[in-house]
Amino acid sequence: MKKFINSVDSVLAESLDGFAAAHADLVALGAERKFVRRCELNPRKVALVSGGGSGHEPLHAGFVGYGMLDAACPGQVFTSPTPDQIVEAAQAVAGDAGVLFIVKNYAGDRMNFEMAAEIAEGRIATVVTDDDVAVENSTHSSGRRGVAGTLIVEKIVGAAAEKGLNLEGCVALGERVNTRTRSMGVALTSCTVPAAGTPTFSLGEDEMEMGVGIHGEPGRRRVKLERADAIADEIAAAIVQDLDARAGAEALLFVNGFGGTPTIELYLMYNAARRMLEKRGLRIARSLVGSFVTSLDMAGCSLTVSLLDSEATALWDHPVRTAALKW
Amino acid sequence: MKKFINSVDSVLAESLDGFAAAHADLVALGAERKFVRRCELNPRKVALVSGGGSGHEPLHAGFVGYGMLDAACPGQVFTSPTPDQIVEAAQAVAGDAGVLFIVKNYAGDRMNFEMAAEIAEGRIATVVTDDDVAVENSTHSSGRRGVAGTLIVEKIVGAAAEKGLNLEGCVALGERVNTRTRSMGVALTSCTVPAAGTPTFSLGEDEMEMGVGIHGEPGRRRVKLERADAIADEIAAAIVQDLDARAGAEALLFVNGFGGTPTIELYLMYNAARRMLEKRGLRIARSLVGSFVTSLDMAGCSLTVSLLDSEATALWDHPVRTAALKW
Numbered sequence: 001m002k003k004f005i006n007s008v009d010s011v012l013a014e015s016l017d018g019f020a021a022a023h024a025d026l027v028a029l030g031a032e033r034k035f036v037r038r039c040e041l042n043p044r045k046v047a048l049v050s051g052g053g054s055g056h057e058p059l060h061a062g063f064v065g066y067g068m069l070d071a072a073c074p075g076q077v078f079t080s081p082t083p084d085q086i087v088e089a090a091q092a093v094a095g096d097a098g099v100l101f102i103v104k105n106y107a108g109d110r111m112n113f114e115m116a117a118e119i120a121e122g123r124i125a126t127v128v129t130d131d132d133v134a135v136e137n138s139t140h141s142s143g144r145r146g147v148a149g150t151l152i153v154e155k156i157v158g159a160a161a162e163k164g165l166n167l168e169g170c171v172a173l174g175e176r177v178n179t180r181t182r183s184m185g186v187a188l189t190s191c192t193v194p195a196a197g198t199p200t201f202s203l204g205e206d207e208m209e210m211g212v213g214i215h216g217e218p219g220r221r222r223v224k225l226e227r228a229d230a231i232a233d234e235i236a237a238a239i240v241q242d243l244d245a246r247a248g249a250e251a252l253l254f255v256n257g258f259g260g261t262p263t264i265e266l267y268l269m270y271n272a273a274r275r276m277l278e279k280r281g282l283r284i285a286r287s288l289v290g291s292f293v294t295s296l297d298m299a300g301c302s303l304t305v306s307l308l309d310s311e312a313t314a315l316w317d318h319p320v321r322t323a324a325l326k327w
Numbered sequence: 328m329k330k331f332i333n334s335v336d337s338v339l340a341e342s343l344d345g346f347a348a349a350h351a352d353l354v355a356l357g358a359e360r361k362f363v364r365r366c367e368l369n370p371r372k373v374a375l376v377s378g379g380g381s382g383h384e385p386l387h388a389g390f391v392g393y394g395m396l397d398a399a400c401p402g403q404v405f406t407s408p409t410p411d412q413i414v415e416a417a418q419a420v421a422g423d424a425g426v427l428f429i430v431k432n433y434a435g436d437r438m439n440f441e442m443a444a445e446i447a448e449g450r451i452a453t454v455v456t457d458d459d460v461a462v463e464n465s466t467h468s469s470g471r472r473g474v475a476g477t478l479i480v481e482k483i484v485g486a487a488a489e490k491g492l493n494l495e496g497c498v499a500l501g502e503r504v505n506t507r508t509r510s511m512g513v514a515l516t517s518c519t520v521p522a523a524g525t526p527t528f529s530l531g532e533d534e535m536e537m538g539v540g541i542h543g544e545p546g547r548r549r550v551k552l553e554r555a556d557a558i559a560d561e562i563a564a565a566i567v568q569d570l571d572a573r574a575g576a577e578a579l580l581f582v583n584g585f586g587g588t589p590t591i592e593l594y595l596m597y598n599a600a601r602r603m604l605e606k607r608g609l610r611i612a613r614s615l616v617g618s619f620v621t622s623l624d625m626a627g628c629s630l631t632v633s634l635l636d637s638e639a640t641a642l643w644d645h646p647v648r649t650a651a652l653k654w
Contacts, residue, residue: 002515002532002626004555004592006599014555015591018598022614057590188329205329228331228341262586262624263384264342265331271345272333287349291618297589297626299329326653 001197003297008194012054012076019061023323026065034081035089036061037071043095046161046170047071050102050154051086052109053078055193056214059151059293062324068158069102069322077193077296078215080108086116090124098123098167102154102174104146105130125167127174129153131183131304133242134211134219147214148256148293148304149181152316155325159318177312182239185219185302186231187212189260191295210234214258214295214302228265232272235303240280245307247281252306252316257291260299266290273303286316292324328524330624335521339381339403346388350650353392361408362416363388364398370422373488373497374398377429377481378413379436380405382520383541386478386620389651395485396429396649404520404623405542407435413443417451425450425494429481429501431473432457452494454501456480458510458631460569461538461546474541475583475620475631476508479643482652486645504639509566512546512629513558514539516587518622537561541585541622541629555592559599562630567607572634574608579633579643584618587626593617600630613643619651 005011013033020029020036027036035051050060051073060072070093073081090099099120103113105128117124130141131149138145157174165173187209190199200216203209208226211219226234245251255270257263270289277284285308293302308316320327332338340360347356347363354363362378377387378400387399397420400408417426426447430440432455444451457468458476465472484501492500514536517526527543530536535553538546553561572578582597584590597616604611612635620629635643647654 002535002552004515004558004588004596004599004628006554006556006595011591011595014598015595018594018596018601018616021601021611022594022597022616055591057594062590188331208329225329227333229333231331259589260587260624260626261331262621263389263618264338264382264621264623267345267349267384268333268338268342269331269345270349271341272331274345274348284348289345289349291590294589294591296591297587299587299624301331 001192003194005194011194012074016074026321026323030088030092034085035071035073035092036064037089037093038064041070041093044097045095045164046097046167047093047095047099048102048158048161049089049093049099051081052104053080055296056294058324063151063154063322065322067162067318067320068154068325077195080112083112083115083119086113087120090116090120094122098125100167100170101126102150103128104150105143106140106145107142123167125171127153127171127178129178131178131181133182133238134184138213139217140215145213147183147185148254148302149183149306151292152181152252152254152304152306153177155320156312156315159315177306180307181304182243183302183304184235184238185212185300186210187258187298187300189299191216191298193296212300214293216295216298228268228272232269232276236273236276236280239303239305243305243307245282249282250285250308251282252286252308253277253284254288254304256293256302256304258298258300259291259294260297261301266301269301277305285313328519330521332521338521339401343401353650357415357419361412362398362400362419363391364416364419365391368397368420371424372422372491373424373494374420374422374426375429375485375488376416376420376426378408379431380407382623383621385651390478390481390649392649394489394645394647395481395652404522407439410439410442410446413440414447417443417447421449425452427494427497428453429477430455431477432470433467433472434469450494452498454480454498454505456505458505458508460509460565461511465540466544467542472540474510474512475581475629476510476633478619479508479579479581479631479633480504482647483639483642486642504633507634508631509570510629510631511562511565512539512627513537514585514625514627516626518543518625520623539627541620543622543625555595555599559596560603563600563603563607566630566632570632570634572609576609577612577635578609579613579635580604580611581615581631583620583629583631585625585627586618586621587624588628593628596628604632612640
């Protein structure tokens with residue numbers, strides 16, 4: 001295992017300390033590093049709290065700040081945060097308008113956020129994301145997995161909360177964005193969990209895992225590495241078939257790197273994906289390219305398509321000031 | 328070779344097309360993809376033009392936009408742009424205040440930017456960056472290599488040009504920032520140039536290349552992989568010794584990923600580097616963490632330290648709106 005670490009036990013703590021120090025103008029660490037919260041809270045708005053296993057950086061702590069999340073709870077690598085962490089985060093950022101949990105659909109995350117919602121005081125509601133079309137059930141979830149589309153839910157609902165939307169409205173908006181958002185990923189290599197020390201799975205020199213999950217969970221099929229256009233075409237087909245979009249519908253295209261794939265390849269994949277989606281009748285009105293929902297050092301990428309209407313577009317365009325997304 | 332590509336000959340063209348389409352609100356591609364330029368030019372300011380071999384994305388095209396570059400010329404992977412490209416870029420963005428070339432110190436880049444300066448009409452001046460303390464001469468350069476510190480020169484001079492600094496002032500500022508900026512990198516794996524198809528160099532399972540160049544050029548020594556703190560300490564020592572900073576001096580710390588290293592490790596390295604620099608008497612007043620000056624898919628990172636004064640700090644903080652840097 002070749003990583004920049006001091007000890008496998010302290011990877012998360014040291015990385016969080018670095019994150020908080022590098023972005024001290026935006027975020028603060030909670031006691032015992034249980035959560036990352038905004039420096040400046042607005043007690044009149046709905047507070048958004050997300051979280052999940054670490055190893056997907058900058059998700060979620062990188063999205064804490066004006067226009068997006070109020071707090072994020074980092075679990076150990078690929079492990080859900082504890083109910084205790086989530087309760088403390090909710091209590092630290094809750095104002096008068098209630099708290100919205102945004103939770104990726106994994107069994108551990110669902111359970112721990114549910115327990116936290118029962119324990120914490122005040123009004124709490126939850127939106128669950130499940131945008132991954134690759135598989136219907138997986139190693140870690142009943143139903144579809146929540147993956148890169150979670151960023152889009154967090155951005156759009158975050159903007160709406162900033163503009164004063166109430167808790168019920170945020171839930172309805174989050175669910176609407178989630179149902180209009182689909183993702184699918186592909187891995188060229190495995191990731192290596194620090195505590196394990198060896199790759200989570202193995203792929204042949206000429207193989208890829210189509211439909212891989214963000215923890216290295218199996219996807220649809222393991223096949224020979226194909227050309228970028230063929231990969232983009234297969235993923236675009238899976239997404240568009242599932243979205244059932246009208247011809248000419250406007251969409252946001254998000255090409256996400258898994259951590260080991262460089263920018264030059266991500267833009268090449270964006271170019272391929274855009275053509276494949278336009279061929280199927282979508283109009284790409286907004287774009288995001290970068291490694292935002294990663295799987296440690298996995299080489300690979302995912303495509304996410306989110307159908308836009310004028311409300312979603314305006315909320316996507318709304319200013320955001322976080323460590324990882326700024327405009 | 329496992330990459331998202333269609334053919335080794337079209338990697339750059341397809342990636343540039345994707346980049347230009349994804350950021351059509353900010354940039355436009357020149358004819359035959361010779362350069363990337365801002366959509367909105369300001370003919371009264373000094374125009375900044377940079378460029379170099381591709382494979383370092385988002386450098387330089389990702390830094391084209393308000394507050395930074397006016398145009399960037401992408402050469403083929405790890406190959407200088409041609410004089411012809413640079414001349415066309417300069418002519419496309421030149422206004423009344425002249426053009427400043429910002430050039431990393433590699434023999435090919437130096438030669439081609441010099442030829443372009445002779446051919447192009449109008450006033451042209453050049454700043455050469457050479458921030459890499461690892462080696463005094465290298466495979467591709469006489470004198471030190473220009474690496475991640477180039478981003479800092481482009482950001483600070485870009486802000487000054489936006490505020491109306493004239494050409495002579497931009498040259499003096501760029502040279503001053505360059506002399507106050509030092510970098511050094513370390514590789515855990517090689518990169519693979521698409522046209523070559525095999526890794527540029529090989530490292531044992533437990534080895535790292537200390538002082539590696541951004542094209543995989545040899546560094547100071549090949550040694551056993553060490554703990555993050557030990558790596559950060561060695562690089563911090565090399566940088567501080569060379570900078571000759573007074574105790575308590577304010578500095579910008581930039582931890583840069585080489586393309587194959589994920590965000591969780593970069594923040595851990597930031598945490599280590601910050602401690603090692605503070606131990607040596609520097610005060611970290613500004614920070615940047617991310618993969619901005621990459622070496623294709625190389626796993627590794629570099630540390631850059633740039634001494635700040637009130638002028639440099641204000642220019643660093645000045646708004647910037649590019650694909651890769653926004654605040």
